[in-house]
Amino acid sequence: MDLLTGMNNAVACIEENLEGNDICRKAARAACCSEYHFSRMFSAIAGVTLSEYIRRRRLTLAAFELQRSDTRILDIALKYGYDSADAFARAFYKLHGINPSEARGAGTQLKAYPKLSFHITITGADEMEYRLEDIDFEVRIVGKSNLVSTRQALEQVPALWQEAAQNGLLEQLVAMAWEHPKCRMEGLLGVCGKEASIKDDTFDYFTATRYDGEVPEGMNELILPPHLWAVFPDTVQAWGRIYTDWLPSSGYMLADLPCIECYYAPDSGRRDELWVPVVKGKE
Incomplete structure (x- = not known):
């Protein structure tokens, strides 16, 4: 669809x-x-x-x-x-x-908000940076899995990162994060469940990193298959514009894998990124 x-x-x-x-x-x-x-x-x-x-x-x-x-x-x-x-x-x-x-009462002035209808429109000429990353091997992600309410996720997810900073998990993930870089999906990762099409009341949110070593006690692993990703800098802006600007005109559709926020080391010279799994749309 x-x-x-x-x-x-x-x-x-x-x-x-x-x-x-x-x-x-x-x-x-x-x-x-x-x-x-x-x-x-x-x-x-x-x-x-x-x-x-x-x-x-x-x-x-x-x-x-x-x-x-x-x-x-x-x-x-x-x-x-x-x-x-x-x-x-x-x-x-x-x-x-x-x-x-x-x-x-007769003659009363009220406000009416009509039903929305979505169409493709040309809204401007603002450029949108992106690149495609074709990762041709399995990516192993390791971290702490937490159950999040879909309805409260926008509040609960930031709280999970704050908790990770307080309980030492963040420091542990940082120590794991830059060992043996293998692909550009590095740094600290925020992974929303195991599939993009989460339809339940809750889902597992990973505060994690890509890691090939032994899974530390209390952590979980997630294996992502080889796949094509569209990668956007500035995660906050990208979350909105992938839906309004990029997807409708790109010829791609969201794939059945999680979207991943990548947060890089302060001295890496790289901007945080949103990794979006994509497949080519039907002609």
Whole structure:
């Protein structure tokens, strides 16, 4: 499935489930993507977070319903995911600038946020650095595996690195990291699970490095097969632009392997990089 098809499938799924639960997980499944990666991808492409888009769509439909029906405000609040009329009223006021009861008055001005639809557009001429790395041998990654919630990954992953710095793991990984360099996937590695298409509530996150020695006690190993990688400097910027700029025009698709953030030694002269597993798209 190509990127645009997946994103439009996800938006259709969101629309079908605005009155239900687990909407983020269902949308990620519709896009054939992990919830963790889907939330990043959605924010990068849409320019708004997934949770904020869902909130706006729900409050848009709630406003329509208030205007065209006499359904109780509490019933509408519960229908669109709010636990109480008060919580609904606060959210409604924040978006529309009026209370729900006022929305029923004639001539009331409200805001409507339409359903998103994704298309390929030319957005500018900003260059985007990348290179392709064809690693023709197995890569052995060793590190500490931690169970991460897909919904809280953006908060939990930085906390794992902070914990590693405090408990000595980071120092141990650094000592392992630059022994016998074998390929350019060196340094400290942040590996999201074992497959890019994580669809469960949790996944294993590796704080790790490439290493060929004996696996230290308390660590795990992950073997990556020979594969083609697209490599981008500046991981923060790359996470967004691979979805909006590079993938739609490159002829490549994401492969079923984890994306890996590579953090290099301060004196290496290299910028941190995002390694993205890719395969050629269908003609």
